[in-house]
Each structure stands twice: as structure tokens, then as C-alpha cells.
Amino acid sequence: MYIHMFSFRFKPGVTTEKKRRIVSEISVFQGQIPGLLETSVGLNISPRGQGYELGGVMKFEDKKALDAYEGHPVHQQLLSWLMPLVEPIEVDFEA
Numbered sequence: 001m002y003i004h005m006f007s008f009r010f011k012p013g014v015t016t017e018k019k020r021r022i023v024s025e026i027s028v029f030q031g032q033i034p035g036l037l038e039t040s041v042g043l044n045i046s047p048r049g050q051g052y053e054l055g056g057v058m059k060f061e062d063k064k065a066l067d068a069y070e071g072h073p074v075h076q077q078l079l080s081w082l083m084p085l086v087e088p089i090e091v092d093f094e095a
Contacts, residue, residue: 001037001059001060001061001062001094001095002059002060002061002062002063002065002066002092002093002094002095003057003058003059003060003091003092003093003094003095004057004058004059004060004066004069004090004091004092005055005056005057005058005090005091005092006055006056006088006089006090006091007044007049007052007054007055007056007088007089008022008052008053008054008055008086008087008088008089009051009052009053009086009087009088010053010054010085010086010087011084011085011086011087014085014086018085019043019053019054022054022078022082022085023041023042023043023054025078026039026041026056026078027039027041029058029074029075032074033068033069033072033074033075034065034068035060035061035062035064035065035066035068035069036058036059036060036065036069037059037060037061038057038058038059039056039057039058039059040056040057040058041054041055041056041057042054042055042056052089054086059095063094066092
């Protein structure tokens with residue numbers, strides 16, 4: 001199994017509505033992306049978040065599924081409007 005973790009700092013002007021839309025759209029990846037076993041995403045409540053307001057974890061069945069996720073059309077569609085709004089950090093590792 002492979003774990004994909006991510007967190008976003010939002011650029012100025014990103015509304016609460018857009019933040020909720022991001023959470024919603026990532027949540028529905030489940031069942032649309034082959035090999036994605038589990039998805040958890042939400043707004044950060046930690047006082048130690050260093051400006052990262054949203055975080056998530058995804059579990060993939062294997063490295064092939066994790067690699068395929070990057071180019072999957074559903075993921076690419078999200079990235080097309082998301083990336084101008086965030087400063088992301090990502091961590092991937094084998095579990």
C-alpha cells in the first residue's frame with residue numbers, strides 16, 4: 001500500500017466556499033480513480049498548522065495506482081482550477 005499526504009496553504013482571496021468545494025471534490029475521488037482505497041480530507045484545526053489550512057490522506061493499493069493517479073482525468077480536472085489557489089506540499093510513502 002502507498003500513502004499520499006497533502007496540505008494546502010491558500011493564496012489571498014480564496015473564499016470559504018472555494019475551500020469547501022476543494023474538500024468536496026477531493027472526497028468524491030473515491031470510486032472514480034482505480035486503486036484508490038481510502039480518502040480523508042478536511043480543513044485543518046491544528047494551532048500548529050503553519051498556515052496550512054487543508055490536509056488530506058489517500059491510500060492506494062500499490063505504487064502503480066499512485067503513479068496513475070497523477071495523470072487521471074478527474075485529478076487533472078481538479079488541478080486545473082485548484083493550483084492557482086494554493087501552495088501545496090505533498091508526501092508519498094510505502095506503508
